[in-house]
Amino acid sequence: MRTLEQLLADDLDVALTTYSALVMARIRADIPELAVDPEVEVAATLGTESILREFARVLRLGLEDGFVTPPQSLAYGRRAARAGVSLAALLRSYRVGQAAMFTRAAELADAHRVPDAADAIVRLGVLSFAFADAAMSDVTAEFEREREALLRATYVRRDATIRALLTGARVDLDAAELTLGHRLRGVTHRAVLAWRPPGAGEDATAGGPDALREALAAALADAAAPRPLLLSEGELAVAWLHAGGEGDPGTAAEPRWASVVTALEPLAAQVAVGAPAAGPEGFARTRRQAGLARAVARRDQARRLTHYGDVALAALLTRDPDAASAFAADELGGLAARTPAMATLRATLTAYLAAGHDRTRTAHVLGVHRNTVARRLQRVHELLGHDVATRGRELDAALAVVDVLGAA
Structure with a gap:
């Protein structure tokens, strides 16, 4: 008499497409974010078919370890990462497939009157968990590698776009706004720089530029600043705010600068602010001005906040x-x-x-x-x-x- 493992393996070989369709239907119902992108859904279908086929092979050979995750399943993980699907949703889709197989195993054990059915179901359940965990571990690693590659590529594009804007190079503004997630046209920009002066102390320098950038983001949010474009630039935390509509800098409320300075006091940070300037050219101009204001402020660590307009002459001189x-x-x-x-x-x-x-x-x-x-x-x-x-x-x-x- 065939074992429960053999029964399920034969069933999968005969009705693989049916099982795959069943799993995909449950994924669409339970994890809708996986069904939003057609390419992700196609990748999920191919990944599901391949992983069920591999599970059938494992069952037939009686393997207990050394599982191999099929290339189609790894490709599913990469496609999900590119589409912005969460890792939690991706992994849950594997649990949906595992649950479907476990349910089918119980049905086959009952239909074929498998001896010691309860023990057989437990045995198959343990195997399915080990197989699913191995597959999810491989897919998670592939997902993370793809996401890290995407992030690196995004940072490279963002940095190249900002560099082009600051140097006056010709820029596709539609692509630039999409890359930065930040409007460049029809708005007035204001650049903000934050940095830690030399000798600020170990506590103030802990966490590096990323910690300073996050602190600046929180300080601007608390000060009612418009949503900024934020990045780290060496030792600097840099932000661009939308100061208002073109020709009308007062459209947006002015951030509470004293509040920003107070929020950054634990880091002993200084702040320099450029003047509002309109359009893509203004994006570069206000950044240059903030840099000039910083050059003045760096000579006096007691100066916590420096507006370019207050030191423009001194900065140039x-x-x-x-x-x-x-x-x-x-x-x-x-x-x-x-x-x-x-x-x-x-x-x-x-x-x-x-x-x-x-x-x-x-x-x-x-x-x-x-x-x-x-x-x-x-x-x-x-x-x-x-x-x-x-x-x-x-x-x-x-x-x-x-x-x-x-x-x-």
Whole structure:
């Protein structure tokens, strides 16, 4: 008399297509995400037929280990990964097939009055679990390899697209928006950079750039920022926000920047923000501006938040630090010295120039008496050797340089 294993193997050989159709029907009913993509469904059908055929071979030969997962089943795993099917759904489809075989084995044991049917069913169940586990392990490995390859390819395409946008290369904007998952046209962009200054401490640097990127994402979300495009760029976490519609930067609410800085305090991170800029060109422009703002902020670790608009002149003036320092020294003379007295005079001159050479307004801004301002300006005049009004723009620039690079 044939064993239950032989009965099921013969049944599978004769009615393989019927069994496969039964399993696929249950998959469609129980795991609908596998039936959404026609190519996945075809791969699932071929994978099901191949795995049932292999199971029949295992049953006939009485194998207990050394199972071989058919190529069609591995291809099913790869196709599912490419289609974005979850691994849980993929593995569940194997359990659906296993359940169908177990049910059919019980029916055959009853129909053929198999001796010691209960023991035979248990024996076959143990074998089916071992076979399914081996197949699922192989398919999982294939699924993960394919998904990792897809992720690597996605990162390569994304990085190449961003590099092309930032360098001004010709870009297919439809393809670029699809690759980035981020609109480029008809919107205003704002770039945000976050980084950890040197010596931030071990706790602050734990987790690397990915941890910083995730922290920046959480901080922007908490600050009511629009959904950003986020990536790690060396030591930087980079984000692009949609600041509003083209020609109307105020359409989207401005993030609560103080909240962003507070959220990043545990990482001791600094933040630099570019100005809003429209369209694909603006995507690159605001990133360059954020980089210039960062160059200024890196010279002062106490500066946690730096907007490009606040330091634009200083950023441009200090692109060549040696030349900028020489220019400031030539313009300011003794006023550039690193002493508290000279720092007070520089602050007074800065306020005076900003107030349009109005001593009363300068005194109000500084919170001192007008006569105090007059005395300080007289001392400034003596140090410079000329009237402030004769080189006001140059002095303003030199003061900005000293503010960024420090006094001589």
